[in-house]
Each structure stands twice: as C-alpha cells, then as structure tokens.
Amino acid sequence: MSVAPLRVGVAGLGTVGAGLLKLLRDNAEVVAARAGRPVEVAAVSARDRGRDRGFDLRGVRWHDDPVALAADPDVDAVVELIGGSEGPARRLVEASLRAGRPVVTANKALLAVHGAALAEVAAAKGVPLAFEAAVAGGIPAIKALREGLAANRIGRVAGILNGTCNYILTTMREGKRGFAEVLAEAQRLGYAEADPSFDIDGVDAAHKLAILAALCFGRPVDFAAVHVEGIRDVSALDIALAEELGYRIKLLGIASQAGDGGVSARVHPCMVPAASPIAHVEGVFNAVVAEGDFAGRLVLEGRGAGAGPTASAVAADLIDLARGRHAPVWGADSSLGGSAPALPMERHVGAYYLRLMVLDRPGVIADVTGILRDGAISLEAMLQRGRAPGEAVPVVMTTHDCEEAAMRAALGRIAALESVLERPALIRIEPM
Amino acid sequence: MSVAPLRVGVAGLGTVGAGLLKLLRDNAEVVAARAGRPVEVAAVSARDRGRDRGFDLRGVRWHDDPVALAADPDVDAVVELIGGSEGPARRLVEASLRAGRPVVTANKALLAVHGAALAEVAAAKGVPLAFEAAVAGGIPAIKALREGLAANRIGRVAGILNGTCNYILTTMREGKRGFAEVLAEAQRLGYAEADPSFDIDGVDAAHKLAILAALCFGRPVDFAAVHVEGIRDVSALDIALAEELGYRIKLLGIASQAGDGGVSARVHPCMVPAASPIAHVEGVFNAVVAEGDFAGRLVLEGRGAGAGPTASAVAADLIDLARGRHAPVWGADSSLGGSAPALPMERHVGAYYLRLMVLDRPGVIADVTGILRDGAISLEAMLQRGRAPGEAVPVVMTTHDCEEAAMRAALGRIAALESVLERPALIRIEPM
Numbered sequence: 001m002s003v004a005p006l007r008v009g010v011a012g013l014g015t016v017g018a019g020l021l022k023l024l025r026d027n028a029e030v031v032a033a034r035a036g037r038p039v040e041v042a043a044v045s046a047r048d049r050g051r052d053r054g055f056d057l058r059g060v061r062w063h064d065d066p067v068a069l070a071a072d073p074d075v076d077a078v079v080e081l082i083g084g085s086e087g088p089a090r091r092l093v094e095a096s097l098r099a100g101r102p103v104v105t106a107n108k109a110l111l112a113v114h115g116a117a118l119a120e121v122a123a124a125k126g127v128p129l130a131f132e133a134a135v136a137g138g139i140p141a142i143k144a145l146r147e148g149l150a151a152n153r154i155g156r157v158a159g160i161l162n163g164t165c166n167y168i169l170t171t172m173r174e175g176k177r178g179f180a181e182v183l184a185e186a187q188r189l190g191y192a193e194a195d196p197s198f199d200i201d202g203v204d205a206a207h208k209l210a211i212l213a214a215l216c217f218g219r220p221v222d223f224a225a226v227h228v229e230g231i232r233d234v235s236a237l238d239i240a241l242a243e244e245l246g247y248r249i250k251l252l253g254i255a256s257q258a259g260d261g262g263v264s265a266r267v268h269p270c271m272v273p274a275a276s277p278i279a280h281v282e283g284v285f286n287a288v289v290a291e292g293d294f295a296g297r298l299v300l301e302g303r304g305a306g307a308g309p310t311a312s313a314v315a316a317d318l319i320d321l322a323r324g325r326h327a328p329v330w331g332a333d334s335s336l337g338g339s340a341p342a343l344p345m346e347r348h349v350g351a352y353y354l355r356l357m358v359l360d361r362p363g364v365i366a367d368v369t370g371i372l373r374d375g376a377i378s379l380e381a382m383l384q385r386g387r388a389p390g391e392a393v394p395v396v397m398t399t400h401d402c403e404e405a406a407m408r409a410a411l412g413r414i415a416a417l418e419s420v421l422e423r424p425a426l427i428r429i430e431p432m
Numbered sequence: 433m434s435v436a437p438l439r440v441g442v443a444g445l446g447t448v449g450a451g452l453l454k455l456l457r458d459n460a461e462v463v464a465a466r467a468g469r470p471v472e473v474a475a476v477s478a479r480d481r482g483r484d485r486g487f488d489l490r491g492v493r494w495h496d497d498p499v500a501l502a503a504d505p506d507v508d509a510v511v512e513l514i515g516g517s518e519g520p521a522r523r524l525v526e527a528s529l530r531a532g533r534p535v536v537t538a539n540k541a542l543l544a545v546h547g548a549a550l551a552e553v554a555a556a557k558g559v560p561l562a563f564e565a566a567v568a569g570g571i572p573a574i575k576a577l578r579e580g581l582a583a584n585r586i587g588r589v590a591g592i593l594n595g596t597c598n599y600i601l602t603t604m605r606e607g608k609r610g611f612a613e614v615l616a617e618a619q620r621l622g623y624a625e626a627d628p629s630f631d632i633d634g635v636d637a638a639h640k641l642a643i644l645a646a647l648c649f650g651r652p653v654d655f656a657a658v659h660v661e662g663i664r665d666v667s668a669l670d671i672a673l674a675e676e677l678g679y680r681i682k683l684l685g686i687a688s689q690a691g692d693g694g695v696s697a698r699v700h701p702c703m704v705p706a707a708s709p710i711a712h713v714e715g716v717f718n719a720v721v722a723e724g725d726f727a728g729r730l731v732l733e734g735r736g737a738g739a740g741p742t743a744s745a746v747a748a749d750l751i752d753l754a755r756g757r758h759a760p761v762w763g764a765d766s767s768l769g770g771s772a773p774a775l776p777m778e779r780h781v782g783a784y785y786l787r788l789m790v791l792d793r794p795g796v797i798a799d800v801t802g803i804l805r806d807g808a809i810s811l812e813a814m815l816q817r818g819r820a821p822g823e824a825v826p827v828v829m830t831t832h833d834c835e836e837a838a839m840r841a842a843l844g845r846i847a848a849l850e851s852v853l854e855r856p857a858l859i860r861i862e863p864m
Contacts, residue, residue, distance in 0.1 A: 023583055023726050033650060033764035034582040132580075138727035140580025147757070148564075148572025150466040151455055151747030218465060277733055280712050294455050295570035295744035296735040301709055303728040312727035315583030325579070325757040332465035 005038040006322040009069035011092055012081030013046035013053055016106055016133070019307030020079065020314050021055050031315060035322035039315070042074045070095035077102040077321050079314060085109035097121045097129060104317040106133035106310055112207035116220035119329035128326045130317035135208040136161060138309025139302040140316065141288040145215045146331035152292030153336075154216040156256040158432070161208040161267075163284035163304045164192045164199040165231050165251040169269075170282045173239045173248070179232065191284065201230035202251065202267040209253030213265050216290065217257055218336030221265055225342035229268035238355055238425050241396050245353070245383070247271035248279040252430065264343035269427055271353050276432035277301075289432065346405040351380065351429040354399070354411070357392045359419040365395065368414055375410040377402045392421050398429065437470040438754040441501035443524055444513030445478035445485055448538055448565075451739030452511065452746050453487050463747060467754035471747070474506045502527035509534040509753050511746060517541035529553045529561060536749040538565035538742055544639035548652035551761035560758045562749035567640040568593060570741025571734035572748065573720040577647045578763035584724030585768075586648040588688040590864070593640040593699075595716035595736045596624050596631040597663050597683040601701075602714045605671045605680070611664065623716065633662035634683065634699040641685030645697050648722065649689055650768030653697055657774035661700035670787055670857050673828050677785070677815070679703035680711040684862065696775035701859055703785050708864035709733075721864065778837040783812065783861040786829045788846065789854045792820050796851040797827065803849075807842040809834045824853050830861065 008024075010017055024031060024039055032038045043061040045068070063069055066088050069078050078096040080103060082089040089107055096103045098121060105111070111118070111134050122129040132142045136159065145154070160166050164186065171182045183200065186192035198204050206228045213221040231251050242249050250272055255265040272279050277299045281287040286304025291297050303309040320326070358364045365384070372379065383396040399407070407426070415424055440456075442449055456463060456471055464470045475493035477500065495501055498520050501510050510528040512535060514521040521539055528535045530553060537543070543550070543566050554561040564574045568591065577586070592598050596618065603614045615632065618624035630636050638660045645653040663683050674681050682704055687697040704711050709731045713719040718736025723729050735741040752758070790796045797816070804811065815828040831839070839858070847856055 019726070027583055027585060027726070030585055030650075030764075030768055031583050033766050033768055034578075036760075036765055138724070139730060140576050143580050144572050144576060144732075146466075147752065148575050148748055149744065150751045151459055151463050151744050153459060153462055218462075275712075277709070277712055280707075280709055292570070292744060294451070294459070294740040294747075296738075296741055298571060299731075299733040300576075301731040301733075306728075308726040309728055312581065312583050312724060315726075316580055319582045320579065323759065325759070327755065327757070328468075332462075333468055334465050336462055336465055 003037050005040045006035065006318060007040055007042035007074055007076045008079055008318060009043040009072055009075035009077070010041055010079045010081065011045045011066035011069055012083065013044060014081065015307045016310045017046065017081045018053055018055070019311035020081070023311040023315050031319060035319040037322055039318050039322055043069055043072050045069055066092045067095050070099050070101060075101065077104060077318065079318070080105040080107055083107055083109070085113040090114060093118060094121065097125055097127050100125050100127050102128040102321050104130045104314055104321070106131070106314060108134040108204070108207040108211060112210040112223045115211065115214060115329070119220065122329050128321060129329050130320065131211070132317050133310045133313035135211050136286040136288055136302070137304040137306065138312050139286060139288060139300045139304065140313070141212070141300055142215060144298065144300055145212065145290055146327055149290060149292045149295055149298065150331065152294050155291050155293065156254070157212045157216045157288065157290045158252050158254040159209070159212065159288040160250055160278060160281050160286050161205040161253045161304070162199050162251060163286055164196065165205070166281065166286070167191050167284045168200070169231060169234065169239070169249055169251065172236055173243070176236055176240065178236050179234060200232060202228040205251060205253045206267045209255055209265055209267055212253070212288065213255035213263060214330045216255065217263055218330055218332040220330065221255070221263060222342055225265070227266035227268065227345040231269055233425070234269050235425065237394065238427060241355060241383070241394070242271050242353070243274070245398065246274050247429070248274055249427065250278060254430065258343050262341055262343045264348065266345060266348065270430040271427050272430050272432045278432050348404040349401050351401055352399045352407055353427045353429055354397045355425040356395045356414065356420050357422045358395050359421065360388050360391055360393045361419065364419040367417055367419070368395070371410050371413045372399070375406045377406060377410055435469050437472045438467065438750060439472055439474035439506055439508045440511055440750060441475040441504055441507035441509070442473055442511045442513065443477045443498035443501055444515065445476060446513065447739045448742045449478065449513045450485055450487070451743035452513070455743040455747050463751060467751040469754055471750050471754055475501055475504050477501055498524045499527050502531050502533060507533065509536060509750065511750070512537040512539055515539055515541070517545040522546060525550060526553065529557055529559050532557050532559050534560040534753050536562045536746055536753070538563070538746060540566040540636070540639040540643060544642040544655045547643065547646060547761070551652065554761050560753060561761050562752065563643070564749050565742045565745035567643050568718040568720055568734070569736040569738065570744050571718060571720060571732045571736065572745070573644070573732055574647065576730065576732055577644065577722055578759055581722060581724045581727055581730065582763065584726050587723050587725065588686070589644045589648045589720065589722045590684050590686040591641070591644065591720040592682055592710060592713050592718050593637040593685045593736070594631050594683060595718055596628065597637070598713065598718070599623050599716045600632070601663060601666065601671070601681055601683065604668055605675070608668055608672065610668050611666060632664060634660040637683060637685045638699045641687055641697055641699055644685070644720065645687035645695060646762045648687065649695055650762050650764035652762065653687070653695055654774055657697065659698035659700065659777040663701055665857070666701050667857065669826065670859060673787060673815070673826070674703050674785070675706070677830065678706050679861065680706055681859065682710060686862065690775050694773055694775045696780065698777060698780065702862040703859050704862055704864045710864050780836040781833050783833055784831045784839055785859045785861055786831070786843070787857040788827045788852050789824045790827050791851040791853065792823055792825045793851065799849055799851070800827070800846055803842050803845045807838045809838055809842055
C-alpha cells in the first residue's frame with residue numbers, strides 16, 4: 001500500500017468546510033490509520049480570502065475560482081461544500097468528474113436534481129462520486145443502503161430527513177405550542193434559517209429522499225415527480241389529538257416501489273404509531289428506515305446536520321477514496337427496477353386522519369359520513385370531543401385504506417358543507 | 433471491470449447456509465448488479481451429504497472435509513458458516529487465509545477468541561477477512577463503525593446484542609411474568625435453544641461486544657477480560673420497579689475507552705432511561721449505539737439473527753469482495769488506542785439500583801443506609817412500597833455514581849443483615 005497522502009481540495013469554507021478542516025487536523029492520526037495513509041488539505045477555495053477561520057492555511061493553495069480545483073495538479077480528490085443545485089457547485093463537480101478526478105460532496109440539491117446526469121459522467125469516466133454527507137449528516141445511511149443492504153431488494157425507504165422540521169414538531173408537541181411561535185423561536189436559536197421555506201416546506205427532505213430512493217431502487221428518481229408538503233399547516237390541536245389516538249406527527253420522506261415497477265416518492269406530515277421506533281426520534285435527530293427482503297427492517301438514527309456530523313460523513317468518503325473503496329453512484333451497474341413512471345400522489349393508497357371544526361348541531365355528522373360513504377371511504381374510528389350546541393367543536397375521523405383521489409374528492413365536498421368551519425385538516429397515517 | 437463471477441465455497445449448510453443459497457438464487461440479479469459481476473456457489477461442505485435441502489446442488493462441488501475448500505482451485509472466496517471458536521471452523525479460516533484466499537464468516541466466537549491472531553495472518557497475507565454477519569445479523573453494524581464512523585474517535589459502543597435475551601426481557605415486562613416461565617415458553621417457540629446458557633448467560637453478547645470494541649478502538653480486546661453477567665437473576669419484580677422509576681431493563685454489552693487508554697468491556701443487565709432509543713428496541717430486535725467525537729450518537733436497530741438477516745450480511749461481504757472493497761480486519765493499519773490493560777469491573781464507576789426484601793421493622797432502613805454512608809455511597813432516591821409490620825417488603829434504592837468495588841463491599845454487608853431476607857438485587861443504571 002502506498003503511503004503517499006491523499007491530497008484534498010476543499011471548495012467552501014463555511015460551517016461544514018471549517019468542520020472538515022478541524023476534523024482532518026484533530027483526528028489526523030485516526031484518519032490516517034483507517035485510510036492507510038494521511039489525508040491532507042492541499043488547496044481550498046472560498047469567497048472571502050481575508051476572513052480568519054481559526055486555521056493555519058499556510059502551505060495550502062488558495063483558488064478564488066472553485067472550479068480551478070478541478071485542474072489543480074496537487075489535488076487528488078475534490079470536496080464540494082458550496083451547496084446549491086446550480087452555479088459554481090455544479091460547475092466544479094462536472095469539471096472534476098470530466099477531468100477524471102474523484103468528488104466528495106455534501107450537496108443534496110445537486111444530487112437530487114442533476115444526479116442522473118452526474119452519475120452518467122462518473123460511470124463513463126470511471127470516477128468515484130461520493131455523497132455520504134448529502135443525506136442524514138452523521139448517519140452512514142448511504143453506505144448502509146448501498147453496501148450494507150446491497151444483497152436485498154428494498155421495497156420501501158422512509159425517514160425523518162430534516163432536523164429543523166423534527167425540532168419544530170417535537171417542540172410543538174412537548175410544549176403544546178403553535179407552529180408560528182415555535183418557528184420564530186427556532187429561528188432565534190439558530191435551528192431554523194431566516195428564510196425557513198427550504199426546510200419547513202419539505203424541499204430539503206425531498207432532495208434527500210430522491211437520493212435515498214435512487215440508491216434503494218438502483219436508478220435515479222425524477223425529482224419533479226416527488227410529492228412535497230411541508231409542516232406549515234400542522235396545528236397544536238392535531239398534534240394533541242394524534243397523541244390521544246396513539247400516534248405522533250412526523251414529517252417523513254417515503255419512497256416505495258409499486259407492483260408495476262413504478263416508484264412512489266412523497267414528503268408530507270405523517271401520523272406514525274407512538275410505539276414505532278421512528279416516533280421516538282425527537283428534536284434535531286434524523287432517522288432512516290429501510291426494509292430489505294432478507295435483512296428485514298433496519299432503523300438508523302443520529303445527527304442529521306451540523307459541522308461535526310457532516311464533516312464526519314465527508315471524511316468517511318475520503319477514507320474510502322484513500323483505501324480505493326468504490327461503488328457506482330447509485331450502487332449498481334444497471335438499473336434494478338423497471339422504468340415505469342413515478343406513481344402520482346392521486347393513486348396513493350393509505351389511511352387518513354381527518355379533523356373538522358363543525359358547528360355542533362344536528363345532522364352534521366350524518367352529512368360528513370354520508371359523503372365518505374359515497375366515496376367508498378370506510379371509517380376506522382370517530383372522536384367527537386365535548387359538546388357546545390351552536391358552537392364549533394372538533395370532530396376527528398380516521399379511515400381505513402382508500403385512494404388519495406377519492407379522499408381528496410370527499411374532502412372538497414366536506415369542506416363545502418355550511419356547518420364545516422375552517423379548512424379541514426388531513427394527515428396521512430403511516431404504518432411504520 | 434471483469435465480468436467473471438465471484439466463485440464462492442460455502443462451509444456449513446444449516447439455517448444460515450441455506451438462507452445464503454436462497455438469497456444468492458432469488459436475488460441473483462440484484463447481487464450481480466451491485467457486485468458488478470455474478471456471485472456463484474461453486475462448492476459446498478456440510479455434514480450430511482444425503483439430506484434434501486430444497487436446493488439443486490448439481491454442478492456444485494461437494495467436500496466432505498470443509499478445510500478442503502481452502503484449496504479448491506474453483507473457489508475465489510470461502511464462506512465459513514460452521515460456527516464455534518475451535519475445530520473445523522477455525523481450521524478452515526486459518527487454512528484459507530494462509531492460502532491467500534478471502535474469507536467471509538458469521539462466526540462471532542471465532543472472531544472474539546482468535547480474532548487477534550487471525551487478523552495478523554490476514555494482514556501478513558494481505559487477504560480480506562470479513563465478518564459483517566458475526567454481529568447484529570441484518571444490521572450493517574461492522575460497516576457502519578469501521579467505515580461510516582471511520583473519521584471519528586469512538587468513545588463508547590453499546591448494544592442489545594442477543595435477541596433471545598431481549599425477547600425474554602420484553603416478554604417478562606409485557607406479561608409481568610417470571611424468567612423461568614418465559615424461558616420455557618421461548619424454548620417451545622424456538623426463540624431459545626434447548627441449552628440456553630450461551631445466550632442467557634451473556635456469552636454470545638460478550639463475543640459480539642469484543643468484536644465491536646476491537647473495531648471501535650482499532651485493536652483486539654482480550655476476550656477473557658470481558659465482564660459477563662446474564663439475565664437469569666432478573667426478576668419480574670425488578671422489571672416492574674424499573675418501569676416505575678422510569679427505566680427499562682436490557683441486557684447490554686458496553687465497551688468504552690478509559691482515560692488511560694485502557695478499555696472497559698462488560699455485558700450485564702442494565703436499567704436504561706425509558707425515553708432512550710434503546711429502551712424501545714423490543715423482542716428479538718438488536719441495536720448498536722456508538723458515539724463518535726464528530727458524528728455524535730448513532731443508533732442502529734434491526735434483526736439480529738435468523739436465516740434472512742444473516743444471509744443478507746454474508747452476501748454484503750461477498751459483494752464487497754466482488755467489487756474489491758477491502759478494509760483491515762479491525763478497520764485500521766495500526767492500533768488507535770493505547771495498549772493499557774483492560775479496566776477491571778471493580779473499577780467501574782456508575783449508578784446502581786439496589787432492591788432488598790427486608791423485614792418491616794424499625795431500624796432496618798437506618799442499618800442499610802448507614803452501611804452505604806460508610807462506603808461513601810450516596811443515595812439518589814429510595815422507594816419503600818406498602819407496609820406489612822413483621823413481614824417482608826421490598827425496599828428500592830438508587831445511588832449516585834460510585835465505584836463498583838465500594839458497592840460490592842457494601843452489598844456484602846447489607847446482605848448479611850439479619851433483617852435482609854433473600855439475596856439483594858443489584859442492577860447497574862446506564863445513561864444512554
């Protein structure tokens with residue numbers, strides 16, 4: 001084995017980049033022992049050259065243009081920590097792969113949107129493209145699915161993939177507080193961005209889900225076909241009612257293979273049984289659940305974000321590179337599934353929680369249940385709390401499995417009833 | 433990439449061997465796509481040549497002596513599924529490594545007892561020795577620790593490593609039933625062996641813990657120095673009292689690195705906080721928890737045993753071999769820790785649960801708490817249930833952190849008190 005170091009070029013010295021430099025410095029001995037040789041930072045690129053990052057960057061080449069790392073002769077592998085699906089991140093990754101230079105990236109947006117094209121370049125050039133840090137931070141979820149469950153057909157993968165949303169939902173439940181108030185607090189504490197849309201509207205989770213689905217099913221997933229809902233409409237009332245019914249509300253990404261080879265991929269709030277392992281993944285923790293036909297159910301839980309966990313994942317990829325451990329981008333040489341199109345959300349079949357605010361007067365329940373019956377939707381349970389004649393009271397119903405299209409049609413008719421105040425709340429129930 | 437198949441020789445066609453043959457047949461396409469080439473069974477060895485195993489073994493060479501697989505020219509890799517730390521399993525693995533032939537084994541006893549010597553042979557010959565199936569069955573725990581957390585210093589690893597014990601403890605708790613009754617039932621249902629000692633006395637968990645510790649700390653652990661207690665003495669009463677105190681009782685294997693480079697490795701019943709993820713790992717499921725200095729806490733949960741999960745792990749190792757993905761046996765080229773000796777259990781520091789059956793008469797509590805005070809053991813809480821003057825009542829105490837030696841000395845004095853009936857129950861409390 002060669003004892004020449006693996007020389008790394010790092011693009012992006014924000015929180016994660018600084019975390020990686022700190023790891024490669026503090027754990028240099030551990031990394032070298034596990035990598036079989038030292039892993040050294042030979043070059044970097046970041047926006048502000050003058051900023052003090054607390055690191056001695058003497059002896060490290062500085063590139064103002066990150067894409068220059070792709071051609072730096074002293075760089076064996078490029079680490080892309082710029083972020084974003086377009087712009088310099090994309091240009092750097094493409095240029096590096098085209099130049100036959102291995103890439104390690106933490107960029108989930110890039111992989112979710114352009115992964116298929118990048119995988120083709122990587123395969124054509126025979127160059128590794130590693131992205132453990134793109135999904136679930138410090139959890140080695142990519143490796144577990146791609147290599148650990150490699151001998152399995154994976155029917156379904158699901159996860160709590162966004163720590164901001166999980167923190168908000170946990171805090172709402174524990175403090176019986178509303179979404180807006182908890183979001184504002186999370187922003188003050190630095191758990192949510194000033195512009196939180198990317199997280200709370202489910203986009204970030206959808207990026208990660210698309211990557212997990214591609215790995216599980218051995219072929220890229222059309223990101224535009226992923227159904228995405230966020231957590232803005234989850235109310236403290238529904239969280240409390242869920243608890244009463246034996247559930248917890250989590251924002252999950254779920255991908256599964258339909259019978260005809262089509263893949264269904266969706267991100268939305270879910271009610272999961274309170275006794276399921278994923279119900280107990282709280283706060284900023286992430287989790288990934290996968291079901292292999294031989295291995296059975298596998299649950300992975302850990303820190304999904306932050307400098308340390310993300311740096312740990314990037315460094316693990318670098319150690320694999322240093323050892324010469326490679327895998328195809330989606331884990332397989334050829335597509336493992338069919339090429340049937342994505343399953344549209346209208347064809348989703350599952351159970352539903354429906355919560356209405358209705359005027360407490362005779363006949364309302366008959367109207368609502370009549371509409372469900374007309375849609376061939378059968379009730380599993382109904383919960384009506386308190387009586388307040390002439391005033392609004394919540395009515396909760398859970399259904400047996402039915403098709404989303406039927407549920408949406410019924411919901412439209414129910415929402416139009418005169419006695420139904422506010423927009424009904426609809427949350428999908430997921431067996432986990 | 434070569435499209436020549438990886439030709440495998442399988443020694444042992446019991447439950448796991450049959451599961452592996454089934455997997456390689458049923459998922460041949462998935463395995464080939466992920467391995468980059470077909471994985472084929474070229475030769476086998478088992479005790480009873482005549483038995484019908486439901487497989488067509490035509491075209492597969494049969495060896496009556498498993499060790500012959502090490503020299504079969506048509507075998508690229510040997511799979512050892514015989515079991516046991518000595519005898520043919522050991523001879524086969526040694527002969528294969530010496531012959532420069534990669535080995536995949538599910539044999540935890542062999543690795544725990546002879547892993548250090550085998551690792552030396554593997555390193556000297558530059559031959560892979562893979563053993564994902566040896567710990568926690570279908571959970572890719574070996575890969576997650578050795579590669580996923582490769583960039584971390586791992587301070588502590590813990591796990592529910594024996595499904596039989598976890599099934600028994602779960603069933604005792606759920607049904608408020610005693611150990612002997614539940615064990616007998618587990619034996620009838622096939623969850624426990626006719627001779628259950630290996631499982632319920634903690635030996636199997638200790639084997640697995642020794643392997644996990646070696647991976648986390650990058651060097652072999654002296655198996656003889658692992659402290660081992662099983663679950664025979666766990667009572668339904670203590671399980672119920674634990675629940676009241678906010679804990680669950682689990683048989684855990686725990687290894688941690690002491691400040692001086694020494695490693696502490698122990699298997700015993702633990703009280704873990706009811707809110708911790710590991711408390712919710714129930715029935716035959718296994719779990720592994722590791723703490724990396726950058727990644728933070730990682731929890732892996734899944735099926736720890738059985739034909740399918742174990743075959744999944746063996747096949748994952750074969751796919752790694754087919755792809756040329758290798759790692760040193762303990763994940764590192766050189767020892768990552770110091771070489772300080774194992775920490776003896778007497779020096780363990782932790783909190784304790786102590787349950788006595790005492791005669792309900794004046795002065796007993798004063799005697800007991802006086803002994804604890806003399807040992808400089810401070811109480812965290814005390815629980816005395818019901819009053820029955822002159823009869824036996826349970827008294828429960830939990831302590832703050834103290835040293836095991838002090839606790840054992842105090843316990844000896846307490847047990848000798850005239851008013852203390854039965855042997856006191858002592859269970860260690862573990863923050864998880």
